[in-house]
Structure formats: C-alpha cells, structure tokens
Amino acid sequence: MSFLDYFKSLKEPKHRLAWAVAIAADTLQIAAFPFFAEGGVSPADSLLDLMVGFVLIRLLGWHWAFLPTIAAELIPGADLFPTWTAAVWFVTRQKVHPGEQEVLPPGPAPEPRR
Numbered sequence: 001m002s003f004l005d006y007f008k009s010l011k012e013p014k015h016r017l018a019w020a021v022a023i024a025a026d027t028l029q030i031a032a033f034p035f036f037a038e039g040g041v042s043p044a045d046s047l048l049d050l051m052v053g054f055v056l057i058r059l060l061g062w063h064w065a066f067l068p069t070i071a072a073e074l075i076p077g078a079d080l081f082p083t084w085t086a087a088v089w090f091v092t093r094q095k096v097h098p099g100e101q102e103v104l105p106p107g108p109a110p111e112p113r114r
Contacts, residue, residue, distance in 0.1 A: 015092045018059040019085075025052040026082035049073045052084055065090040 010016050025048060053070055069087040072078045 022084035022088040029079040063091045
C-alpha cells in the first residue's frame, strides 16, 4: 500500500489535516535544520513543537503517542527523524482490519439493527 493509497483511505477530514500538519512540521524542522540546530534550547523549535502538539491534540484528541514525541523533540538532533508524522500515523492507523470483529469499549450495548 503506497502512501497515497493510505492517505485516500483516511475517511475523517481531521485525520487528513493532522497528517498535513505533522508532515509540514517535520519537513520544516528537517529542511530548516540550521535554523533549528540548537535542538531543545531553540525557542523557534520549541514554539513550533508546542503549536504542532496543540493543533494535533485539538484535531485527534489526546493520545499517549504524543508524549514520547514531545520528549524526543527536546533532544538535539532528534528533529532529523519525522517524529510528528510517526505519532500521527500511530494515532490514525486503522485498528480493525477487514474481516476482523471490532471490540467496543465498555458501556451500554448499541441498539440492534432491524
């Protein structure tokens, strides 16, 4: 499955926007590496990471995958790995595969279809 096929399989517009934000942030950090070279002490890099984290949490909700991403972004040189994109992939990946039954969270049972 190519990236374009995966991107087209995302049904939620919020998921597509989250992917675009993550890819843009990682591209900016990798392409503008000399600008963000100070790593964890760079104010511009920290501001970018805070903004991206805020936007992704607003789009996707809180997920534990964002915690190690934020920690990795504080390590100088770790910006050379697309951590935001990896976190968004982990959060938006499809957990139910075709032919597999979906496990619902605890709560009242849904009404049967008629």
